[in-house]
Amino acid sequence: MKILETKNLMKHFNGVRAIDRLSIGIEKGQITGIVGPNGSGKTTLINLLSGVLEIDSGEVIIDGIKKLTRVLPHQVSSYGITRTFQNVRLFEQMTVLDNILVVVTERNVFSSLFEKRIEYHHKISEEVLQKVGLWEKRNQLAVNLSYGQRKLLEIARTLAMKVEIYLFDEPFAGLFPEMRKIVASIIRELKQKNKTVILVEHDIGLIRELCDQIFVMDEGKLLAEGEPEAVLKKRSVIEAYLGE
């Protein structure tokens, strides 16, 4: 079953087609890799799916039912989607704990003023911070974390959302081997829970290891799709992506 699809998705930047009539379908409960050379439109696609950028034309279909020609950022979580950013975007002058708490509390003005489920939200926050090994640093400001810890905190923030679709934009970039293991195990665990992961990644080894299917993009277009082993052997993919 396709949980997320795009139909003829288009995005221009100053006349340049960053995403060019892209139509893809993401299977529920699978890990889908989005690969391609720099500037191929991977992050733009994630930004379109999460409402950070506006769609020029085409549509995003969620669960085969909701057809969206406009994705508003504040509605993305209600569609069951959350994300990390290629360049980590934390709430820098807030504590590690508050970075998590802020995404689990009530979404409207009045209920957030008179929050009732404070203990439950603290429990979720502790759970995800323990998972990424940052619970001990909960009272530190996010700005004081190391690069790897910042990446982990961003991933923990998505886990706290407890949604169906996780968009991870280069979650392994710049991480030490130990941290890479944590992130890989989190992604596998999400799959075990029948969650859907879309993974933008450059490391072909990780793509082979983690992904069930991949989409290869080049200049905003879909170059190839299918199981990693088969796709990565295609001549067109090797030429465009690996430059061989």
Add this chain to the structure above:
Amino acid sequence: MEYLIHLAILFSIYAILGVSLNLVVGYTGLLSITHAAFYGIGAYTTAILLTKTGVGFFNSVILGIIVAIALSFLIGVVLSKFKGDYYALGTFGFNTMIFAIFLNWQNLTMGPFGIPGISKPELLSINFANNFNFLVLALIFLGLIYFIARFITKSPFGRVLKAIREDEKAIAVFGYNTPYFKLAIFSISAAMAAVAGSLFASYLTFIDPSSFRLMESTFILAIVILGGLANLRGAILGALFLILLSEILRFVGFPPDIAAQMRQVVYGVILILVMLYRPQGLMGEYKL
């Protein structure tokens, strides 16, 4: 003693203005230069009601709050779509517009002549014409507003405000319709400024537009920045510091014909020094 009580009353009024503006500037990261407009709206509402109708002071405070909320809502709907420099420019424009209304709507505000004869509050048999009693009243209002502001900043709502300040786009992706939050805090802050305005009008018994010009908004902003962004006690300290500084400068002995200008120069120099050496202010947790 009367002089000290007078200073304490002024301090209470400016502390209310500092605490309330800190919610917008310090906690939400929106550079608002329009607080004097809402301060003036509260002052004029009280002045007009007390001089032209039989409405009492406390009811005029409530009506001032309602008028401030209504107007802040109207302008806030537009402003909430902006951030950064554009937000600051929008608030700048609103203050200029409100000042022009105070100055030119002569039938209502008596224009540059101002409104004299504003009565003091009356409650049971307490005589608020006595400055000490008025000080107690002003401190009660300050305490109440501080308590509300503290409740807001410690609540999950306050956490969302900080997240908006840090990265509005990022927090939006997590399901927050950020313009609503910006609008809400702007209106709450405006309502608090209106209370300060009501106290000011009733205390001085006379107001004119000169108290609510853009310069006053920058003075209130200076209280917040100097005291400390995103720290409520900082705003109170900032109010105390600038009120006392203003009084101390009276005794410095500047030549009378340039004394007022020299005081502005000293204010300016102090702000520049703070920005250079302690950009988060005396007690602040956040830099602009």
